[in-house]
Amino acid sequence: MNxxxxxxxFDGFGRVVPEDYDGREPVFKxxxxxxxxxLFMITIGAHYSDDEFRQSRERLEPVKYLTRxxxxxxxxxxxxxxxEKGLLTPEEFxxxxxxxxxxxxxxxxxxxxx
Amino acid sequence: MAGxxxxxxxxxxxxxxxxxxxxxxxxxxxxxxxxxxxxDIEISARVKALEELLTLKGLVDPxxxxxxxxxxxxxxxxxxxxxxxxxxxxxxxxxKWLLEDPNAAIADLGFxxxxxxxxxxxxxxxxxxxxxxxxxxxxxxWPVLGxxxxxxxxxxxxxxxxxxxxxVLAEFGTxxxxxxxxxxxxxxxxxxxxxxxxxxxxxxxxxxxALAGLVTRDSMIGVTEALTPEPAAEGAP
Numbered sequence: 001m002n003x004x005x006x007x008x009x010f011d012g013f014g015r016v017v018p019e020d021y022d023g024r025e026p027v028f029k030x031x032x033x034x035x036x037x038x039l040f041m042i043t044i045g046a047h048y049s050d051d052e053f054r055q056s057r058e059r060l061e062p063v064k065y066l067t068r069x070x071x072x073x074x075x076x077x078x079x080x081x082x083x084e085k086g087l088l089t090p091e092e093f094x095x096x097x098x099x100x101x102x103x104x105x106x107x108x109x110x111x112x113x114x
Numbered sequence: 115m116a117g118x119x120x121x122x123x124x125x126x127x128x129x130x131x132x133x134x135x136x137x138x139x140x141x142x143x144x145x146x147x148x149x150x151x152x153x154d155i156e157i158s159a160r161v162k163a164l165e166e167l168l169t170l171k172g173l174v175d176p177x178x179x180x181x182x183x184x185x186x187x188x189x190x191x192x193x194x195x196x197x198x199x200x201x202x203x204x205x206x207x208x209x210k211w212l213l214e215d216p217n218a219a220i221a222d223l224g225f226x227x228x229x230x231x232x233x234x235x236x237x238x239x240x241x242x243x244x245x246x247x248x249x250x251x252x253x254x255x256w257p258v259l260g261x262x263x264x265x266x267x268x269x270x271x272x273x274x275x276x277x278x279x280x281x282v283l284a285e286f287g288t289x290x291x292x293x294x295x296x297x298x299x300x301x302x303x304x305x306x307x308x309x310x311x312x313x314x315x316x317x318x319x320x321x322x323x324a325l326a327g328l329v330t331r332d333s334m335i336g337v338t339e340a341l342t343p344e345p346a347a348e349g350a351p
Binding site for chain 1: 141142144145146147148149150152155157158159160162163165166168171173174175178179180182183186187191228250252260261263264265267268269270271272275276277282285286300303
């Protein structure tokens, strides 16, 4: 597939900025990154292949590919594959997400997003 | 109108002969619409919902998830690779084995598993410096280095290291002589690379454990060289 992921040699992305020195960075900076990485690791192989995962990430809309954090790109890739394979439906995911956020006291924020 | 008609015929045909393909495309469009509609909801909530729903459906075991995360967060990491390099520096026969049959040599130290099935070891010498990237995504040798750092997965590194490696290495503090050839290796879904850094000066007589302490993650990716020992570490007079 031909898109922004095939970026070797592109100009304009600036300097490489290591976030810390050589291995002392935390493996995950936030809990959701840890959970997303784990979700990927226990669903790959069982429900989709390496190549399907990679292609799913590459199909992320290019602006989001360039601007969303790495493990958020994994979320898009895994959620898409689960829906495409019929293992969960978009409707039930939307319902579950809304219910969870309402339970967490975010109902007003959800309404604001819509 | 003719186009529409043709499309309709094609869809009927596809439905008849390849029903799976047809359903897959519908799933894909619906998935895309939903994903884009919720893309700005906080990611922590979206990850939580995915984990919960897959758990409710019996597709994910949270305990297994915890275990695999612990493995990559606390157990598998660049200390594994450092042991491989220290052994190679200490034992010429092992180094030869590592360069000729890296899968076997690395497995001999107990390091095997996902994303390290087809390893290639790249030896740095006085004239050749190797550095590794994955321009297309984030391929990395997990069994020996763990999960990749953020900068390895970043667009600046992926775009520039293949085009201007000497400058990128300089930004990591690695200034190589103009006469040193730099070889950039682009990882892929099958092949993963481990750089064997040059053994630093002043390390004669150091045992493997001490040598492993000089082998950093970044030196095994190839953006830096191995550490040189602190003067005190060279032994008391």
